[in-house]
Amino acid sequence: MNTSVIFIPLLPWPIIAALALITALLLGLAVWRGLSGWLFRALGACVVILALLSPRIQQEERQTLSDIAIVVVDNSASQTLGDRAEQTETAFEEIETRLSNLGNTEIRRVDVGDGAGDSGTRVMTALTRALNKEPRSRISGIFLISDGRIHDIENVPDLSAPMHLLLTGEPSDWDRRVVVETAPAFAILDEEVTLTVRIDDTGAVPDGSSLAPLEVSVDGAPPITLDVPVGRSIDIPIRINHTGRNVFQISTPETEGELTERNNIALVQINGVRDRLRVLLVSGEPHPGSRTWRNLLKSDSSVDLVHFTILRPPEKQDGVPVGELSLIAFPTRELFIEKIDDFDLIVFDRYKRRGILPSVYLDNVRRYIEEGGAVLVAAGPDFASADSIFRSPLSEVLPASPTARVIEQGYRPKVSDxxxxxxxxxxxxxxxxxxxxxxxxxxxxxxxxxxxGGHVVMDGYENAPLLILDRVGEGRIALMASDHAWLWSRGFEGGGPQLELLRRLAHWMMKEPELEEEMLGAEPVGKDIRMTRRTLADEAAPVTVTSPDGESSEHRLVETAPGVFEGTVEGDEIGLYRMSDGELSALVGLGPVSPREFVDTVSGADWVQPVLDATRGGAKRLSEGMPTIRTVKAGRPANGRGWLGVTPREAYDVKDMKTLVLLPAWLSLLLASGLLLIAWLREGRR
Incomplete structure (x- = not known):
C-alpha cells in the first residue's frame, strides 16, 4: 500500500493563486492597522483556500514489476569466424544466470543475423524494435554479445539504461583482405585500362614480409601472380580480350593464422566494347549485290570500311596490262601484308584469282585466319570456276570445296537442324x-x-549446304554458297533478315561470348543465380556449383530452346560462385564477392564505444573472463574492473486505488464561518 495527499482544485490554479495573493495583501493591511481579529480572519481565509484546493488522501495498492534486461545476440556471418559462435552462446548462458541471481529481473533475448541485401549487422535496428515492445521504465540494462562490427550504429535509439558490449574474438586475431579502389565499368578492346588494388592487413599482424602475392585472372583462366607491397595501392594495367562481360578475379592466397579467406578475393566485371569494327571488303566481278554489301557495312557508324573493288569484268580483254588498269596504284601490299592484322573482318564478295593478289597475299590471309582473324566468303559462279579462290592457299582453311556446279533455280533459304x-x-x-x-x-x-568439322547452319536448293561456319586455329571463317543474299535487302518476295544475319555472323566471328556454340554462363537474378548452357549437342552435362563457403552441389539443366539449357541455383550466401560442367566454367558474384560482414573481421569496440560512453556502459572482452553484474543507481558509472552494472527501475502497477476527502464542503463552511465570527466578536469588544 502507498498513501499520498493529492489536490483536485475546484478552480483553475491561477485563480486560486490570485485569491491567495489578494487575501495576503488584505491581511497585511489588517496587521498594519492593528486590527485585533486579523489572526482569525487569516485562519478563515486559509480554510477557504484549502477548500478550493479540495485536498484528498489517496491510497494505492501497488504490484511491484520486475526489471527487464535486454540481451542482443549477434549471429551474423562474421560471428562464425574462429570460436566466436561458441563464445557467444557461453556468454549468453553466463549472463542469463547472473542476471537471474539479481532477482526481480526478466531477460529478453534478441537474435540478429545478416541484414537484407548485404546491409551488414543491423543491431541497432533490432534493438529499436525490441525496445518498442517493452515499457522503457522497466529497462534496467542492455547487453550486446558481438564482435563489435555493427553497420547501423547511426540508428542507435534513445537509451535510458546502461548499454554494455561483451566482445567476442581474440586480441591476437588478424586478417588480410583485397580491396579494389578503382575499376572501370567498361573498356575498349585491346586498349589498356588500369585497376587500382590494395592488400590490407588488420589486427595483430604477425611479423613477416612486407610483400604479398596477388593473383589476377580473367574469365577463369590461369592467373598471373604479382608480388605487391602490403598496405599500398598499386595500378595493374589490363587489356580486354573480348566484348561483353569480362570477369577479373583478383585474389591473394590464404595466409596461415588469418581469420578468413572470404575477403581475399575481389571480383571486377568490366564490359568490353569494340571501338570500331575494321572491315576489308574485297569485291570481285561487279554485280547487284556489291552495292548492297557496301551499303550494309557503311550504314553502321561503328564500322570502318575499306573497299577493294575490281571494276574490270573478265570478258573485257583489250591487252592493257593489269598493273596499268588503275590511275592510282591500289595499296595491295600494304593491305594484305603489312596491315592485314589491323582488320577485324575480311569479306570476299565474288572474288576470284586474277593475278592482282598473288598467292603469297592469299597465303597471308590464311595465316591471318589461323592466328585469330575472321573471313567471310560470299561465293558466286566464280567460286565454281577454275579461277576460284579455293584453288589458292585459302583451300587449307575453307570449310567446303566447290563441285563446279552452279544451280540457277529459285529456292527459299532455311535454317538447318x-x-x-x-x-x-x-x-x-x-x-x-x-x-x-x-x-x-x-x-x-x-x-x-x-x-x-564445320557446321552447315543454313540449307538451300534441295537441302544443299548454303552457309557453313568453321573454326580454323584461333580464327573463324564463314562460307555463303550464294551471291543472292542481296535479294533480301531489296525486299524480293518479302525479303529476309540479311542485316540480322550479317550482324550475327560478324559478332560470331568477333568471338562474342553470347554467340559461342559451346558456352556456360551465369547471371544473378535477385537472390538466385540463373545458369545458361548453350551447346550443339543434344544433352548438357550436369553443372557443379561451388558456393562461397566451399560446398559443392550438382545441378541438371533443362532445355528451354534448341541448344539452350537453363537452371537456377538458390543463392543462400553472398559471395563468389563457381560453375563447371567438366569442360567449361563460369564465375558469378552474388552481391559483392566479399560481403560487408567480411570487410572488417577483426573484433573491436571502437565502433560502439561512443554509444557505451553515452550510457555510462562498458566493453569487456570475453576471452579475458566473464564480468560480474552489479546494481547501480541511475546516473552513476555502470562499469568497472571486472564488473558491469544495471539500474534497478522499481517499476510497479496500480491494482486498486481509494480516495478520502480531507475537508468536506460542510466542514469547510462551518470552520470558515466560525473563525470569521470569532474575529468579528473580538474586534467588536475592542
Missing amino acids: IGKRHPVTSELGASEQGADWGRWMRQIEVTPVDER
Whole structure:
C-alpha cells in the first residue's frame, strides 16, 4: 500500500493563486492597522483556500514489476569466424544466470543475423524494435554479445539504461583482405585500362614480409601472380580480350593464422566494347549485290570500311596490262601484308584469282585466319570456276570445296537442324522451313570438308549446304554458297533478315561470348543465380556449383530452346560462385564477392564505444573472463574492473486505488464561518 495527499482544485490554479495573493495583501493591511481579529480572519481565509484546493488522501495498492534486461545476440556471418559462435552462446548462458541471481529481473533475448541485401549487422535496428515492445521504465540494462562490427550504429535509439558490449574474438586475431579502389565499368578492346588494388592487413599482424602475392585472372583462366607491397595501392594495367562481360578475379592466397579467406578475393566485371569494327571488303566481278554489301557495312557508324573493288569484268580483254588498269596504284601490299592484322573482318564478295593478289597475299590471309582473324566468303559462279579462290592457299582453311556446279533455280533459304541450335541462326525468326523468307535464285554446289568439322547452319536448293561456319586455329571463317543474299535487302518476295544475319555472323566471328556454340554462363537474378548452357549437342552435362563457403552441389539443366539449357541455383550466401560442367566454367558474384560482414573481421569496440560512453556502459572482452553484474543507481558509472552494472527501475502497477476527502464542503463552511465570527466578536469588544 502507498498513501499520498493529492489536490483536485475546484478552480483553475491561477485563480486560486490570485485569491491567495489578494487575501495576503488584505491581511497585511489588517496587521498594519492593528486590527485585533486579523489572526482569525487569516485562519478563515486559509480554510477557504484549502477548500478550493479540495485536498484528498489517496491510497494505492501497488504490484511491484520486475526489471527487464535486454540481451542482443549477434549471429551474423562474421560471428562464425574462429570460436566466436561458441563464445557467444557461453556468454549468453553466463549472463542469463547472473542476471537471474539479481532477482526481480526478466531477460529478453534478441537474435540478429545478416541484414537484407548485404546491409551488414543491423543491431541497432533490432534493438529499436525490441525496445518498442517493452515499457522503457522497466529497462534496467542492455547487453550486446558481438564482435563489435555493427553497420547501423547511426540508428542507435534513445537509451535510458546502461548499454554494455561483451566482445567476442581474440586480441591476437588478424586478417588480410583485397580491396579494389578503382575499376572501370567498361573498356575498349585491346586498349589498356588500369585497376587500382590494395592488400590490407588488420589486427595483430604477425611479423613477416612486407610483400604479398596477388593473383589476377580473367574469365577463369590461369592467373598471373604479382608480388605487391602490403598496405599500398598499386595500378595493374589490363587489356580486354573480348566484348561483353569480362570477369577479373583478383585474389591473394590464404595466409596461415588469418581469420578468413572470404575477403581475399575481389571480383571486377568490366564490359568490353569494340571501338570500331575494321572491315576489308574485297569485291570481285561487279554485280547487284556489291552495292548492297557496301551499303550494309557503311550504314553502321561503328564500322570502318575499306573497299577493294575490281571494276574490270573478265570478258573485257583489250591487252592493257593489269598493273596499268588503275590511275592510282591500289595499296595491295600494304593491305594484305603489312596491315592485314589491323582488320577485324575480311569479306570476299565474288572474288576470284586474277593475278592482282598473288598467292603469297592469299597465303597471308590464311595465316591471318589461323592466328585469330575472321573471313567471310560470299561465293558466286566464280567460286565454281577454275579461277576460284579455293584453288589458292585459302583451300587449307575453307570449310567446303566447290563441285563446279552452279544451280540457277529459285529456292527459299532455311535454317538447318544444326542451325536451329547454333546461336548465329537460331534466332533469325523464320518459320519451320523458312517460308517467311524470299527466294534466292542462285547457289553454288559445295561439299563440306568433313575433317574440318564445320557446321552447315543454313540449307538451300534441295537441302544443299548454303552457309557453313568453321573454326580454323584461333580464327573463324564463314562460307555463303550464294551471291543472292542481296535479294533480301531489296525486299524480293518479302525479303529476309540479311542485316540480322550479317550482324550475327560478324559478332560470331568477333568471338562474342553470347554467340559461342559451346558456352556456360551465369547471371544473378535477385537472390538466385540463373545458369545458361548453350551447346550443339543434344544433352548438357550436369553443372557443379561451388558456393562461397566451399560446398559443392550438382545441378541438371533443362532445355528451354534448341541448344539452350537453363537452371537456377538458390543463392543462400553472398559471395563468389563457381560453375563447371567438366569442360567449361563460369564465375558469378552474388552481391559483392566479399560481403560487408567480411570487410572488417577483426573484433573491436571502437565502433560502439561512443554509444557505451553515452550510457555510462562498458566493453569487456570475453576471452579475458566473464564480468560480474552489479546494481547501480541511475546516473552513476555502470562499469568497472571486472564488473558491469544495471539500474534497478522499481517499476510497479496500480491494482486498486481509494480516495478520502480531507475537508468536506460542510466542514469547510462551518470552520470558515466560525473563525470569521470569532474575529468579528473580538474586534467588536475592542
